[in-house]
Amino acid sequence: MTDLTPVLSATWDAEQSWKLGTYENAGGYGALKKALGLAPADIVQAVKDSGLRGRGGAGFPTGMKWGFLPPDDGKPRYLVVNADESEPGTCKDIPTMLSAPHVLVEGVAITSYAIGCNHAFIYVRGEVVHVYRRLLQAVREAYEAGHLGKDIHGSGYDLDVTVHAGAGAYICGEETALLDSLEGRRGQPRLKPPFPAVEGLYARPTVVNNVESISSVPAIIDKGVEWFTSMGTERSKGMGLFSLSGHIERPGQYEAPLGITLRELIDMAGGMRGGKQLKFWTPGGSSTPLFTDEHLDTPLDYESVGAAGSMLGTRALQIFDETTCVVRAVSRWTEFYKHESCGKCTPCREGTFWLDQILERLEHGHGTEADIQQLLDTCDSILGRSFCALGDGATSSITSSVTLFREEYEQHVTEGRCPFDRAESALFDYETSEATEEAHA
Amino acid sequence: MTYDADALAQLESDAAEIIARYPVKRSALLPLLHLVQSVDGYVSPDGIAFCARQVELTSAEVSAVATFYTQYKRRPNGEYQVGVCTNTLCAIMGGDEIWRQVSEHCGVGHDETTADGKITLERLECNAACDYAPVMMVNWEFFDNMTPDRALRVVDDILEGRDVKPTRGPAKVASFKEVSRVLAGFEDGRADEDQGIGEPTVVGLTIAREQGWEASK
Numbered sequence: 001m002t003d004l005t006p007v008l009s010a011t012w013d014a015e016q017s018w019k020l021g022t023y024e025n026a027g028g029y030g031a032l033k034k035a036l037g038l039a040p041a042d043i044v045q046a047v048k049d050s051g052l053r054g055r056g057g058a059g060f061p062t063g064m065k066w067g068f069l070p071p072d073d074g075k076p077r078y079l080v081v082n083a084d085e086s087e088p089g090t091c092k093d094i095p096t097m098l099s100a101p102h103v104l105v106e107g108v109a110i111t112s113y114a115i116g117c118n119h120a121f122i123y124v125r126g127e128v129v130h131v132y133r134r135l136l137q138a139v140r141e142a143y144e145a146g147h148l149g150k151d152i153h154g155s156g157y158d159l160d161v162t163v164h165a166g167a168g169a170y171i172c173g174e175e176t177a178l179l180d181s182l183e184g185r186r187g188q189p190r191l192k193p194p195f196p197a198v199e200g201l202y203a204r205p206t207v208v209n210n211v212e213s214i215s216s217v218p219a220i221i222d223k224g225v226e227w228f229t230s231m232g233t234e235r236s237k238g239m240g241l242f243s244l245s246g247h248i249e250r251p252g253q254y255e256a257p258l259g260i261t262l263r264e265l266i267d268m269a270g271g272m273r274g275g276k277q278l279k280f281w282t283p284g285g286s287s288t289p290l291f292t293d294e295h296l297d298t299p300l301d302y303e304s305v306g307a308a309g310s311m312l313g314t315r316a317l318q319i320f321d322e323t324t325c326v327v328r329a330v331s332r333w334t335e336f337y338k339h340e341s342c343g344k345c346t347p348c349r350e351g352t353f354w355l356d357q358i359l360e361r362l363e364h365g366h367g368t369e370a371d372i373q374q375l376l377d378t379c380d381s382i383l384g385r386s387f388c389a390l391g392d393g394a395t396s397s398i399t400s401s402v403t404l405f406r407e408e409y410e411q412h413v414t415e416g417r418c419p420f421d422r423a424e425s426a427l428f429d430y431e432t433s434e435a436t437e438e439a440h441a
Numbered sequence: 442m443t444y445d446a447d448a449l450a451q452l453e454s455d456a457a458e459i460i461a462r463y464p465v466k467r468s469a470l471l472p473l474l475h476l477v478q479s480v481d482g483y484v485s486p487d488g489i490a491f492c493a494r495q496v497e498l499t500s501a502e503v504s505a506v507a508t509f510y511t512q513y514k515r516r517p518n519g520e521y522q523v524g525v526c527t528n529t530l531c532a533i534m535g536g537d538e539i540w541r542q543v544s545e546h547c548g549v550g551h552d553e554t555t556a557d558g559k560i561t562l563e564r565l566e567c568n569a570a571c572d573y574a575p576v577m578m579v580n581w582e583f584f585d586n587m588t589p590d591r592a593l594r595v596v597d598d599i600l601e602g603r604d605v606k607p608t609r610g611p612a613k614v615a616s617f618k619e620v621s622r623v624l625a626g627f628e629d630g631r632a633d634e635d636q637g638i639g640e641p642t643v644v645g646l647t648i649a650r651e652q653g654w655e656a657s658k
Contacts, residue, residue: 004649005656013643016633076464088528088567095642098609119464126475126512127568129581129620130610130632136623137632162462165624167471167510170566184470184496186509202465230657239656242645245530245571252572252641254648268648286529286567318530318571332529336566342509426535427575428588 002260004268005231005239007219008212009255012099018134020141023102029147031218035110036155043114043221050220050228051237056082056173056210057284057313059302066115068197069205077205079117080182081108081214083124083135084166084173088286088336089316092241093211095253097124097131100215101138105161107214109147110221112159115207119160123178126165135163170340174388175208177342188344189388212241233259236301236312246281246319247273247425259304262317263296276321280404284313286333287393289400290326310400325420326405327412330397331359337394348391351382355398362409365417372409376402443487444480452480456495459626467496470506472625474513479622483514512624519554519561520616521599523547524578525592528567535588536575540564542589543577543596559600561617572641573608580620582607585639609639 011017011026023029035043048063069077081104085093097104104122112120122139124132139161142148150158164182171177172187179201181187200206216238220228229237236258242265245251249270256265262281272278280290283300289310291298298308305312320329338352355378361367362375379395386392402409411419423430444452455476460469473495477488484507486500493503507513525540526532532540547555547562554561570576573585577592584595585608598605604613611634615623623629640647649655 003652003654004645005654006646006649007656009643009646010656013638013646016635017638019633085569086567089530089571090567091569091571094569099638099642125569126510126624127578127581128583129623130583130607133611133623133628133632136626136628140628163626164468165472165475165626167474167624168512169510181471182468183465184467184506186506227657243572245574246534250641250644251574252644254645256645269644316571320533324533329529329533332527332532336528339566422533422537425533426538427586428535428538430538 002256002264004254004256006255007239008096008100008103008215008241009253012095017099018101018138020102020138020145023100027222028102029106029145031222032106032109032147033153035113035221036153036157040114040116043110046225047114047217047220049225051232051235052213052216052220052228053236053302054210055212055216055240055314057087057287057311059312062209062213065197065209066111066207068195069115069207070198072116075204076119076202077115077117078201078207079108079112079115079120080179080201080206080208081120081122081211082173082175082178082208083122083211084178085211086125086170086173087314087316088333089245089282089318090243090285090314091245091316092243092253092314094128094131096211096215096241098134101134102142103215103218104135104211105138105142106147107217108161109142109152109159110217111207111209111214113157117207118158119162121182121201122161122163123172123182124163124165125172126167132163132165139163169342170336171342171390174390177388178208179206186342188342231257233299233301233303235303240315242300242315242317244269244317244319247276247321247324248319249273258301259299261297261299265317266296266319272319272321276323279320279322279324280326280401281320282316282318282397283310285316286318286336287389287396288313289396290404292404321425323420323424325363325418326401326408327359327363328418328420330401331356331363333397334359334394337390341390341394345387345391347382348386348394351378351386351391352394354378355394359398362412363418365412365415367413369410369413371413372402372406444491448480452476452491455625455627460495462626467498470496470498470503471510474507475621476625478514478518479618479625482618483517514561516554517558518617519559521560521614522563522578522580522617523560523596523599524563524565524568526565526568526574526576526578528565530567530571531575534574539575539577539587539589539592543592546593546596555600557600560596573639579605579607579614580617582610582614584608607636609636610634
């Protein structure tokens with residue numbers, strides 16, 4: 001049995017957990033003071049040694065990303081925090097910033113110092129206004145306490161932080177689209193190379209990191225590399241937030257060492273809703289291939305999930321029980337990708353449009369056997385041929401679900417309808433809700 | 442330009458403050474578009490012209506940016522933006538039925554506004570609150586663990602002019618214009634308002650405390 005390891009979430013239940021005073025009382029900003037006494041290169045090395053990997057989905061080693069910046073030429077370089085959490089199923093950065101925004105601000109300060117940045121940005125999606133309020137306040141409090149601004153704690157180091165609200169576009173979670181958006185443009189991805197480390201924001205060297213990656217930095221500096229590497233597996237070190245949602249008794253945030261299994265997590269979460277059977281789940285959001293009950297014991301680390309044919313992604317564990325129609329689930333995700341495709345490249349723009357059309361007719365029983373093959377062929381035209389990972393992600397749930405549940409697709413064709421009752425997978429009784437609606441009216 | 446002198450002076454002073462946050466002027470465009478929504482209730486032709494002047498772009502260039510993002514409204518928006526999440530997880534947990542009933546009750550569909558200008562309805566994409574599914578957002582505040590009944594009560598409160606209170610967020614939902622001003626980066630003094638921590642947010646922490654588990658020192 002793996003124990004939970006609350007680090008980022010350790011203060012979330014404190015009174016006014018989002019306030020500077022609460023954070024400082026729990027030792028907050030101690031790591032910043034320690035970091036300012038270290039050489040920047042030593043901080044980069046510590047994060048490399050910790051094995052911390054990007055918590056935003058791709059899992060790229062964070063310290064290595066910092067190390068890609070070219071030598072200082074005396075001109076600006078930037079840190080941009082990707083707080084555009086929008087991948088379906090992913091809901092870890094929002095509670096982090098709502099409950100403990102200062103851990104992110106402290107991480108920003110330490111990271112900026114380490115990479116020689118004097119102006120950092122936090123790009124938060126615009127559809128979470130209370131999160132934005134908390135971040136604005138946290139940054140203001142940090143300035144007032146001397147954790148940001150000029151000559152931080154007498155170190156001679158200056159840092160400004162701007163919290164920037166997006167305006168509703170999933171694609172802005174892609175790091176180069178985020179940079180274009182932050183520059184005041186349509187959020188469309190850029191051709192790589194050059195990578196942001198060389199030419200990022202305003203064509204200057206830039207590090208783009210996820211909220212949880214940056215929030216993990218203060219604890220690594222404060223408690224040490226050995227402490228961090230004592231958690232996790234051989235190549236997936238440390239702790240992470242596992243976000244359980246869907247048909248389980250106690251959905252929510254479970255902070256655990258990488259390598260914990262879904263079976264362990266579901267046990268902690270009180271089991272499946274009403275004792276029903278697990279049907280399928282996403283290990284890391286809607287862009288990661290589906291798993292089933294065969295993967296209950298797969299260690300949730302980057303290597304094991306990859307070896308089993310999916311991706312750890314953002315540890316967004318969306319759990320669906322036997323009452324759920326997989327065609328409906330996949331059709332709805334596909335509608336999302338069609339809506340969010342930025343239009344820049346043809347395979348994604350046109351491909352997601354047709355995938356959505358085909359899935360919609362299949363879901364409602366108007367599809368044909370040939371449509372199933374057409375889905376796979378269209379996915380084949382998108383995967384690896386689109387400009388960025390959005391197009392690839394759009395195909396994941398489709399190809400994996402056809403492989404795992406082909407009979408269910410065929411059943412929609414042969415029966416000419418969806419064989420599932422939508423009411424059974426809802427959390428409330430459709431009948432009762434109709435009745436109360438009348439009573440209400 | 443049809444802003445009166447006072448409105449224009451205020452807009453220009455706010456715009457200067459926004460532009461000062463960035464090393465390059467054009468980066469101010471997204472917050473400036475939120476700012477014009479806070480005055481006009483949508484991205485108006487006047488607002489586009491205003492933004493263009495501030496960041497030295499053409500109106501066409503500003504429009505091209507504004508039309509890319511779903512939060513920028515091209516028609517006068519309702520006082521309350523009511524979104525029901527119908528992405529996969531919320532839809533399956535009941536979001537589809539909530540959407541059906543809310544839409545029928547309001548008599549409008551996706552991206553449409555009630556005749557009294559109170560509510561603009563939206564089928565939302567994932568709003569990063571899946572552990573509270575099914576979710577509804579009103580002016581970008583969280584209404585967690587919705588049922589059709591609860592959702593209709595929120596909608597009725599809005600239609601009948603009563604304040605509505607989110608489940609995680611401030612004491613009451615501010616208007617679309619007020620919220621747009623916050624998104625332009627102006628604090629409204631409500632960051633400390635709170636409805637108490639939600640159970641899903643601290644479920645893992647609570648279990649760890651019960652079991653005496655902690656990350657080693």
